[in-house]
Amino acid sequence: MTAPLTPPPPPNEHSSYRGGPVPPPVGAHAVGTAYGATHDDHGEQDGPGMLSEVRQAAVTVVAVALSGVLLGVLWWQLAPSVPLVGDLVGDNWVVYLKESESEQAIGVDGTFTLLALAFGAVSALAVFLLRRRGGVPLVVALGVGGLLGSLLAWRLGVWLGPAQDVIAHAKEAGKGVTFSAPLKLGAKGALLAWPFAALVVHLGLTGLFGPRDPDPWPVYGQQQPPQGPQTGS
Numbered sequence: 668m669t670a671p672l673t674p675p676p677p678p679n680e681h682s683s684y685r686g687g688p689v690p691p692p693v694g695a696h697a698v699g700t701a702y703g704a705t706h707d708d709h710g711e712q713d714g715p716g717m718l719s720e721v722r723q724a725a726v727t728v729v730a731v732a733l734s735g736v737l738l739g740v741l742w743w744q745l746a747p748s749v750p751l752v753g754d755l756v757g758d759n760w761v762v763y764l765k766e767s768e769s770e771q772a773i774g775v776d777g778t779f780t781l782l783a784l785a786f787g788a789v790s791a792l793a794v795f796l797l798r799r800r801g802g803v804p805l806v807v808a809l810g811v812g813g814l815l816g817s818l819l820a821w822r823l824g825v826w827l828g829p830a831q832d833v834i835a836h837a838k839e840a841g842k843g844v845t846f847s848a849p850l851k852l853g854a855k856g857a858l859l860a861w862p863f864a865a866l867v868v869h870l871g872l873t874g875l876f877g878p879r880d881p882d883p884w885p886v887y888g889q890q891q892p893p894q895g896p897q898t899g900s
Contacts, residue, residue, distance in 0.1 A: 723798055724808035731790050731812025731865075732819060738786050738861075739823030742850075745782070746824070747774040749848035753837025762833045765845055772853060779821070780857040787813055787864025794865075795872045809869055813862035821858065824850050 749772050750765040794809050828850025830836045840846040852858070 717804075720802050720804045724804035727794060727798070727805060727808040728812040728815070731794075731809065732815035734786065734790065735816030735819035736823060738782055738816060738820035739827065741782055742779050742820060742824040743827040746778045746850060747771040748829075749775065750845045751833060751837070751848045752845055753834075753840060753842060755842050760834050760837050762837050775850065776852060776854045776857055779824075779852055780854075780860045783817055783820075783857060783860035784864045786816065787861040788868045790816075790861075791865040791868035791872065795869055795876075799876075806866065806869060809865050810862040813865045814858065817858040817861045821852050825852075 751762050752765045754761050754763070790813060791809060794805065798805055825831070829847045831849045833849065836846055
């Protein structure tokens with residue numbers, strides 16, 4: 668004869684599992700237990716709260732924007748000067764380029780663009796090193812701060828440069844005397860160089876060296892429930 672099979676103990680019965688927790692049933696994989704423990708034990712490692720992120724983003728906007736002062740000073744010092752000449756025609760003053768085929772005007776825009784790209788890369792690196800776990804608000808703050816910094820640098824460079832009233836400047840310099848044109852940005856798209864470079868560099872650094880998400884596989888994925896004793900014939 669064949670002896671009857673002894674049924675396994677019910678899942679909630681602790682008599683056969685002295686000294687340890689009850690393993691999960693088949694197919695459950697303890698997904699809730701695994702993720703719940705990760706959230707409870709390491710919740711503080713998932714990044715700062717939203718209020719803290721907003722504060723960090725506000726500080727980032729101000730710091731990045733204020734660094735536009737340095738960009739404006741460098742642009743004023745490094746940009747090539749555009750030579751102008753004033754002439755008196757009758758009772759009216761006329762101002763024209765001393766060299767009609769000169770490329771100094773292009774160099775002014777190019778200098779601003781190259782400096783802005785460098786500032787964008789440096790600001791992205793600094794923000795990444797200081798706030799490696801920053802979220803979306805920090806990235807947005809980096810772009811907004813770069814745009815504000817470009818605007819500040821542009822207006823500061825124009826203010827520090829030669830006088831904007833070229834007629835008055837020509838009269839002051841005298842007829843046929845060369846003087847420098849006002850510092851201006853012909854290609855306004857250069858204002859986007861800083862935020863563009865900052866976002867691209869920050870994205871690259873985050874992808875290469877940013878913190879990785881925890882392993883999503885369940886802890887008990889391969890665990891099998893114990894089988895009850897069986898007797899053969």
